[in-house]
Amino acid sequence: METGISSIDLVVIGIYFVTVLLIGLLVARKTKTGEDLFLGGRSFGWGLIGLSLFASNISTSTIIGLSGAAYSTGIVQSVYEWMTGIPLIIAALIFIPLYLKSRITTIPEFLELRYDRRSRQFFSVVTIFTSIVVDTAGGLYAGAIVLKAFFPDLVIWQTTLVLALVAGFYTAVGGLKAVVYTDAIQAIVLIIGCSVLSFMMFGQFDYSWSKVVETAPQDFLSIVKPADDDTLPWPGMIMAVPILGFWYWTTNQYIVQRILGAKNIQNARWGVILASFLKIIPLFIMVIPGTMAIGLFPGLENADQVFPTAVMKVLPVGLVGLVLAGLISAIMSSVDSTLNSASTLLVVDFIKTKNSEITDKQTVKYGRIATLILMAIAAFWAPMIANFGGIWSYLQQMFSIIVPPIAVIFLVGVFFKRGNKHGAFWTLILGTLAGVVLFVLGQYGYWPLHFTYNVGIMSLVSALIFIGISLASAAPDPKQIELYTYRKELISMDNAGLPWHKNYLNWIGLLVIAIGVLVYVFW
Template structure:
């Protein structure tokens, strides 16, 4: 992992210890409020927009993201920020077009929605895929990022031991408190995370001579968002094809993200929360990406880009401030772990166990969810140390998603807007998209026979999956009645009705006005750094 090692002062350790104690107290306090499965898995469906927005942001900006954004900015340039601003656009799309019918379905999980839209086979497939990605991508990668940082402080401790310790802390309050504890701690963690990121960016820019110096000194090819086709990070074709599809999967179908929206007290709070999270993504360019760019001037020649973020922390921050920023980093790790664990337990309990044992009580389902949380935590701990063999952490995350999620995106995008899509087409989409994804992953990523960027490959796989869904749906009869599907898809009539409901509302409550403002701000920022 490198030869760099650092130490913490007493005050730094005290700040971190205080944070861990605070999370434990919150979990214990919230645990007593979980009286039903809906309380444990969906926070009683009473979450408000600030909590939803902060929880979405904190769950996304994990330790992997902090390490990955700074590392990629150092190695390939700020084009990695394309994933961040695209998230704002995708969340705006989600709030207007996808969220209404998802909330109306009153489901616990996104696989449950696919069962209602198609059939039970879709539910099981998406559940298994989600659980797989939760272990090998979300939870394991986050634990690895945490181990990467903490081994620099404790070089004598094996990385797997550090990872197990992180898992124990995060798993404890997740098992106790359920989604209520997760979302409350996420909101606190988001504030700590943003504050810590602001501090580290200030110190990094000052050490490099100021933000103007960074922008004027760093090679210009590393300061543009729109890159050429031969760019190893985000080529322009991948930006407009594959990257939005991966973003759609992550923000609009991924259980551990959408679960926060499913907990909303009503559609308004769900929409406002998603738009708030989108707005929080915009400043990440200045507080999480550009500090990695400043490191090009501060630490030229560092071989492992994933070490940039911890190097900035330990090399630049004074005692006390370092403890606060490191607490923010730990907050990001805990937020990602608690989110993925709770969503995994929800999927196993609701999509597998409850469907076979409908007689289970609400209390029994909550107990099963706690056991499942522990099992998935152990599996993630076992896999996490293997990620070191894959090179760049951020590329690891995006590559795995590029080859696996195309069929699911097709099922939601096509099936969410076209009522003729049926279960036969859905099966064809899964077989074609998954089969091609496995074969191409082996040929491109393992054997190196072809050289196609993973973002462009994600788009090819989506086209294959969507084509299979459409062609087979048109060739086979749809056994479902129109009324069975009507409430599960977006319609123009629903849009007209919703526009009418927004008339006369203050502009700060009108989600169409808020969406337009978010999109305009996002595109303006992209134009400045194009």
């Protein structure tokens, strides 16, 4: 069944826009303090946290990219999604109690408590830059490109501006609470919309998995690729995916911020476990439909057209609007999260550290102004991405440069109590510079290794720098770092005496089994 965008579809999309704006206005009436704006008054339950984590992570580039990659190279890149459980398990066991007991507002703030202000500010600057120039602007641009596939008359700069204005408005007035509430709705819309599409595509194969397998090229349904594979070689999967996942899910402000806004440690833990289970779903509603498309729409020249083609040719009137609302949800949930986190970092890590006497009213004002300014920068930069061609894809690989030293000073620093402020700061500086050198060498053909190998190599180099410089300089005061390093009671903190269904360790066990089953099935 081939359809176009009907008036019913447009009404569904319009209802979505009105809903998120109303939520922002309603929440704004209760946003009185900086903690309200940046952490939602530390009031979030596990359901909101889990849904918001899922929605914030799924962008238009994720939806389009996963289905397109499955169409052109197979399902291997889906491991970034369903192996999310590994870093989130580490977060639940160790970092959630460390963060929440520290009462921090930003993740860089934790670095100051563990090390010193130099590391905090360096990390904060890097995070603000990547959040606005890469994540927010990239999300706006990718979203505009995708929407243009459905609405050819759209102008890119106008589309990015409208998306930025809507997301920037409810984020500025409602803060994190508006972000999390809208994310929860967006997650549900996204899951329902993509599930319907996946179900109807499966129906084209008479709901027979064997028929799907027959149409897919050999090894497209396997996650284990050769060591020289261009997409995700198996050694790179082992070395890089857990490290990139740890950075993204445990140290990335725009993700962790809703965890910092949890009611308590229990709700934060249950929330990340819910998110881990939800992250398994894209394999079935975004990735496998990409392999189904091989048999349904053979010969597509551009893999990015897989998802739009499936929506327009498979779904009837009305459901097209639902899926497009889910697609717009993916754009908005990523943009609102990055805007809110970047403004939080700017206000808390820089403005408030310079003037700790500012009032709650002033903090809210600065936060809203910062959100709007950062929104304008992202909206201005987004259309420029088209002028950079392949360079923009290189910027995505820059994460393989910034991630290793950050992951090391958090993960190694929590267990290696001899690690000190000098080791942390110089690991950030030297580790980043070494990563830049490898990146440049790679672009000129002198370092031909896949970027996932670079993540593993630079993580080892960063760990050696951190340990070496720390051992060569004075040890930190054990009492000063006691609350910010690993201790056995972290794992059982606020978990004793709970019934089996509330014991997060039981759910972690079930999650490990689920991931193990997926590895076995798609090996």
